[in-house]
Amino acid sequence: MSEPDVVSVRGLRKSYRARVVVDGLDLDVPAGEIVGLIGANGAGKTTTVECVQGLRRPDAGTLRVLGYDPVTQAGQLRPLVGSQLQDSALPDRLRVAEAIDLFSTARARAGGELLEQFGLAARRRSVFSSLSGGERQRLFLILALLNRPRLVILDELTQGLDPAARRNVWAAVRQLNDEGTTVLLVTHEMDEAEALCGQVAVMRSGRVVDAGAPADLVERHASTATIRFSMPDPPAGLLDLLRRLDGVRQVERSGALVTVRGHRRIIAYVGAALVRWEPVPTDLSVHVPSLEDALLGLLNGETGEHGEPVACTPADKELAGGRR
C-alpha cells in the first residue's frame, strides 16, 4: 500500500475581505517528494502554505497535513513542520546562538553542526540585526531544519542569496530530502524549481492551473526550441532540407541570419544536417525552452514565446505529485 500524501488539500478557499486569494485549490504533496509551488506575485502561494501550516484559517476546503487538520490540530502539527516563512523576522538583538537555543526542542539536531554547514559558525554571537540578507535566510533555514521536521515548507528559500550560497542551500535541501523529509517549496526562481523539484504546481489567481514534473510542464507549454545561425549565402537545398526535418515548424531567413523553430528534437536533426554542408556555421545558438517559458505561457494563458499555442490545462488533469 502506498504511503499517504503528506499534504492533501481539497477545495481550499481563502479571502481577505472581498479579495479572493485562494479559490478552490487542490494540492497533494506525496511523502518524500520535493514539490514546488510557483506562480506570479499574488497568485495565492504564500496564503496556501500558511493555511497548510495552520497559520491562517481557510474559509472553505479540507486540509490534511501529516494526518492532522491544521485548523483544529495545529498544536500537534506545527512541531512536525519546519518552515522558513516569507516576511518574518527575529528580535533585532537576539544573537544567532540564542536563536538556535530558543527554537530547539527535545528533538533538535546539534545547532553547531547546522551553523557550520550553512557557514554561520563565525556569526554565532552576532545579533540578528547585524546579519546580511543572505545570512538571515540561512539562519531561517537552519531554524526550519533544526527540530528534524517531517515536512519542511520553504517560502522564497534563496531570496537574497549569492550564487554560491544558493548552491549550498540547494545541496542542503537535496540532502534533507534524501534523508526522507518531504519539502514544499514556494519559489519565484524557476531554475530553483527545476533543480530541486520532482513535481511543480503552477498557481494563477488562487488555483492550480497545471502540475507535474518540470520537464512535463515544459513539454506541454513551451516545447518550442529556437536555433539561430549565420550563413551569408545558404545553399537553396539546405533551407528546403531544414524545412522537411521532423519537428521543424518554421524556417526564417533575415539577411544572413537563419532561424529554425520547432520541437526540441530539432536540435539534433538541425545539427546533424548542418555538419553535412560546408562551411559549418560558427555562431550557432540554441534556445532550449525552460520551466520559465512554460510558466510565462501558462500565466499569460496565451501563445507561448516561441509561437506555439499554449493551453491552460485544467486543474484536475494532474495535481502536484498527484495520484496517477
Next chain:
Amino acid sequence: MSTAVGRLVRAELALMTRDPLVLTFVFAFPIVTMLIIGGAFGTTPDQAFDGVNPAHWYVASYLTVVIAATGLVMLPVHLASYRERGVLRRFAAAGFPRWSFAIAQLIVGLLTTAVACALLLAVAAPVYGVPVVHDGWRVAVALPLGAIAFVSIGVLLGSLLPSARAAQAVGLLIFFPSFLLGAGGPPPHVMGSVVRQVAGPLPLTLLTNAVRAPWLGLGPATGSLIGVAVLAVAATVVAAYRTAL
C-alpha cells in the same frame, strides 16, 4: 528551563538587558520623578495627604508607577513590534505552544516590575525613608494583582495596535494621564471635583489606592482591591486569548 515558556523567558530577559531605552523608562523614570515630586512637597505631614508625610505618600504611590510604566509603555511597544515584524508568526510556525508566549510575557513583566520596585525602594530608603507597612497582607495581594492586571493590559494593547509606533503613542497617551491623575500627580484632595471623578475609576488610581491606603494605614481600600482583582482576571483572559499562537 527547557520548556517553551522557559526558553522564551530566558530569551526575553536577555533581550531586555540590551534595550537601554526601555530599561531607562521603566527603571529610571519612576525613581527620578519620585525624587523630584517627593522633594517638592517635603516631609512634613499634611492634611492634603491624609495627614501623612508627603514623601512617604509618594514612595507608596510610585511602586504602581513602575507597574504602569511596564504595562502601558514597555510591553505594548514590544509586542506590537513583534507582531509587525512577523516574530510572533515565526514562533507560531515553529510550534511554540499556544499559550507559551502570553505566559512568558506575564512572567517577564512581573519580574521586571519586581526588580524595578526593589530598585525604587532602594533609592527611596536613604533619601525619604520607606514608610512602615500597616497592612502588609493587603499590600502583598494588591501589588502582584496590579502587576498582573497592567502586564495583561500591556499585552492586550500590543496585540490590538497595528504597529510599534501606534503602540508607543497610545501607551504614552494612556500612561501620562493615568500617572498624573492616579499615582504620581497631586493628591486627590487638591483636585477639583470633576477631575477627581475622572481620576477615581482609572485602573492606576484603583491600584494606587489598593496599595497606598493599607500601606500608610489610611484604610483597607477593599473596593479598589476588588476592582484591581476583577481587572486582573479580565485583562489576563482577554490578553491570553489575543496572544495565543
